[in-house]
Amino acid sequence: MNNKYKTKSQMVLYFLKGSVIFFVISMICSVLVTFFELVSPKLVQYTVDYFLVDVADSSVPSYIDYVVDMLGGRDYLRAHLYLMAVVVAVCAVATAFFRYLFKLFNSIAAEKFTRRMRDTLFEHIIRLPFAWHSENHTGDIIQRCTSDVDTIKNFVSEQMINLFRISVRIAVAMYFMIGISKYLTIFSAVFIPIIVLYSCLFHRRISKGFEKADSEEGRLSATAQENLTGVRVVRAFGREAYEKERFETQNYHYTNLWIDLIRTLSAFWASNDLISGLQVMLVTIIGAVLCVQNGITVGEYIAFVSLNAMLTWPVRALGRIISEMSKAGVSIDRLRYIMNSEEEKDNVDALEPPMNRDIVFENVSYKYGNGTEDVLSDVSFRIKAGTTFGVLGGTGSGKSTLMYLMDKLYDLPESVEDSGRIMIGDVDIKDIKRSYLRRNIGLVLQEPFLFSGTLSENIAITQSDVNLKEVRDAAKIADLDEAIRNFNKGYETYVGERGVTLSGGQKQRTAIAQMLMGKPPVMIFDDSLSAVDTRTDARIRKALSETTLGSTVILISHRITTLMHADTILVLDKGRVAEIGSHEELVANNGIYKRIYDIQKQGI
Numbered sequence: 001m002n003n004k005y006k007t008k009s010q011m012v013l014y015f016l017k018g019s020v021i022f023f024v025i026s027m028i029c030s031v032l033v034t035f036f037e038l039v040s041p042k043l044v045q046y047t048v049d050y051f052l053v054d055v056a057d058s059s060v061p062s063y064i065d066y067v068v069d070m071l072g073g074r075d076y077l078r079a080h081l082y083l084m085a086v087v088v089a090v091c092a093v094a095t096a097f098f099r100y101l102f103k104l105f106n107s108i109a110a111e112k113f114t115r116r117m118r119d120t121l122f123e124h125i126i127r128l129p130f131a132w133h134s135e136n137h138t139g140d141i142i143q144r145c146t147s148d149v150d151t152i153k154n155f156v157s158e159q160m161i162n163l164f165r166i167s168v169r170i171a172v173a174m175y176f177m178i179g180i181s182k183y184l185t186i187f188s189a190v191f192i193p194i195i196v197l198y199s200c201l202f203h204r205r206i207s208k209g210f211e212k213a214d215s216e217e218g219r220l221s222a223t224a225q226e227n228l229t230g231v232r233v234v235r236a237f238g239r240e241a242y243e244k245e246r247f248e249t250q251n252y253h254y255t256n257l258w259i260d261l262i263r264t265l266s267a268f269w270a271s272n273d274l275i276s277g278l279q280v281m282l283v284t285i286i287g288a289v290l291c292v293q294n295g296i297t298v299g300e301y302i303a304f305v306s307l308n309a310m311l312t313w314p315v316r317a318l319g320r321i322i323s324e325m326s327k328a329g330v331s332i333d334r335l336r337y338i339m340n341s342e343e344e345k346d347n348v349d350a351l352e353p354p355m356n357r358d359i360v361f362e363n364v365s366y367k368y369g370n371g372t373e374d375v376l377s378d379v380s381f382r383i384k385a386g387t388t389f390g391v392l393g394g395t396g397s398g399k400s401t402l403m404y405l406m407d408k409l410y411d412l413p414e415s416v417e418d419s420g421r422i423m424i425g426d427v428d429i430k431d432i433k434r435s436y437l438r439r440n441i442g443l444v445l446q447e448p449f450l451f452s453g454t455l456s457e458n459i460a461i462t463q464s465d466v467n468l469k470e471v472r473d474a475a476k477i478a479d480l481d482e483a484i485r486n487f488n489k490g491y492e493t494y495v496g497e498r499g500v501t502l503s504g505g506q507k508q509r510t511a512i513a514q515m516l517m518g519k520p521p522v523m524i525f526d527d528s529l530s531a532v533d534t535r536t537d538a539r540i541r542k543a544l545s546e547t548t549l550g551s552t553v554i555l556i557s558h559r560i561t562t563l564m565h566a567d568t569i570l571v572l573d574k575g576r577v578a579e580i581g582s583h584e585e586l587v588a589n590n591g592i593y594k595r596i597y598d599i600q601k602q603g604i
């Protein structure tokens with residue numbers, strides 16, 4: 001963990017780069033909306049008082065006199081009252097216009113902000129170490145990048161902006177209302193904290209219900225998804241009735257949760273209506289009394305009642321916004337965890353030494369970050385440059401781990417005394433640049449993964465452009481060319497994320513072809529022929545041995561026939577070196593290797 005983003009706001013501000021100007025413009029527009037909206041009741045007030053009722057001049061500000069004079073004088077306007085209606089209409093148009101601009105700029109800002117968040121997260125996540133990825137669940141990471149990103153987007157583009165808008169609205173309305181009657185304003189204002197507090201408390205309570213409904217919905221869709229993807233298993237085991245019942249029970253719970261939620265929501269809206277109604281009633285009655293007693297004019301009364309009504313909805317929304325804002329804090333922290341995780345980094349003086357050298361493991365011991373026991377203990381061996389090296393071992397004996405360490409997918413701890421070191425030539429791999437090392441060590445992973453795209457795109461994934469001849473050559477060596485040509489679309493066959501159109505063995509062979517394209521000096525095949533039959537295995541090995549001349553080849557397998565022709569074979573047993581030597585030496589040794597060999601020979 002580094003602490004790049006020490007506080008939540010520091011990270012949000014970083015994400016806001018590039019969109020902040022749009023947010024500012026949208027905020028200015030929202031102030032203008034508020035102004036034009038709230039000025040209408042004032043216009044009505046002046047129309048009534050100035051032209052209809054003819055109140056004393058003193059209650060009308062002097063700038064109104066100036067404006068009236070400009071428009072042709074009081075008598076002229078009185079004779080042409082429609083002009084006032086035109087002014088009110090102009091205000092309405094201005095409100096609509098600025099509201100449009102507000103929405104537009106707010107949406108642009110929100111989308112730019114979200115895009116920056118997604119881009120930054122993605123760029124950071126793909127640079128995080130392999131170890132980080134194996135410690136953090138993919139589902140959780142995706143959730144953080146989708147729903148937490150959405151929560152933060154809403155927080156900034158809706159909640160923060162609305163908080164600002166509503167505050168401005170309340171301030172402007174209050175200003176106008178105080179100008180009319182301080183006494184009446186007190187009656188109106190006293191309800192604001194009550195309504196805000198009430199809806200704040202209510203929303204805090206109901207948000208738990210929403211969370212429950214969310215997780216229930218998650219479970220429901222997980223069940224549906226599991227059944228869709230695992231439809232073959234469901235059919236094969238005749239589990240339809242059981243699965244149907246499971247789904248129905250979950251669906252029933254989910255529906256009931258919603259009904260409960262709606263019941264609580266309805267009660268809230270009804271009671272909130274009551275409080276707001278009470279406020280409107282009080283303001284209307286006391287205002288009327290004041291008006292009759294000449295405390296305020298008729299125009300002022302009308303304006304006050306309209307301004308008061310204009311506050312009802314925003315004040316209610318304020319409570320909800322405040323209570324929802326607390327959720328964003330959690331989401332921001334969840335993203336901060338990702339953003340503060342350390343990316344893979346090389347030392348500034350990282351080396352790029354020649355790679356066609358001996359590879360030496362010196363007393364390597366390793367345990368995974370979350371494990372307690374050593375997965376590898378005191379492993380030492382030498383792989384001579386340009387030879388073929390076999391690694392044999394039972395499941396979980398640490399074969400793949402050896403290769404991950406060599407490729408620096410996991411890093412050996414700093415201390416050489418405790419955990420040993422891995423050398424290529426006379427350079428410790430700790431000092432080698434990661435990208436250089438990985439470019440030069442071709443690793444065919446045990447569980448190959450194909451990206452959504454065509455077969456040729458997948459095979460040429462390490463290349464900047466697809467050269468079909470090279471792709472075919474690689475596929476031929478991997479014994480895949482013929483199979484591909486039997487597909488309708490050949491090399492243009494689309495393979496999905498899960499590579500559903502390919503068999504396990506075809507996928508493995510695609511991964512082999514993929515690696516061969518790079519022609520790396522070190523090639524590792526981690527159990528890469530386990531899903532093909534022994535004859536194909538032999539064919540591929542023969543083709544490989546012809547093309548990999550000069551490269552160091554490491555073959556990992558459970559199957560002795562795959563390894564027996566290697567120059568040297570390492571037998572790994574529970575993370576320790578059990579035996580090492582050529583096939584003949586190991587057979588003569590009469591140890592584990594010989595035992596496995598005898599068992600497998602009988603099986604053939």
Ligand SMILES: Nc1ncnc2c1ncn2[C@@H]1O[C@H](COP(=O)(O)OP(=O)(O)OP(=O)(O)O)[C@@H](O)[C@H]1O
Binds near residue numbers: 397398399400402446
């Ligand atoms: N990312 C990981 N985090 C924690 N433990 C792990 C991790 N990967 C592997 N292990 C553990 O390390 C041990 C060695 O695993 P490894 O994958 O190296 O075995 P393997 O010899 O390749 O087995 P197989 O033949 O089944 O592929 C196992 O006990 C495994 O559970």
Ligand SMILES: [Mg+2]
Binds near residue numbers: 526527
């Ligand atoms: Mg393995």
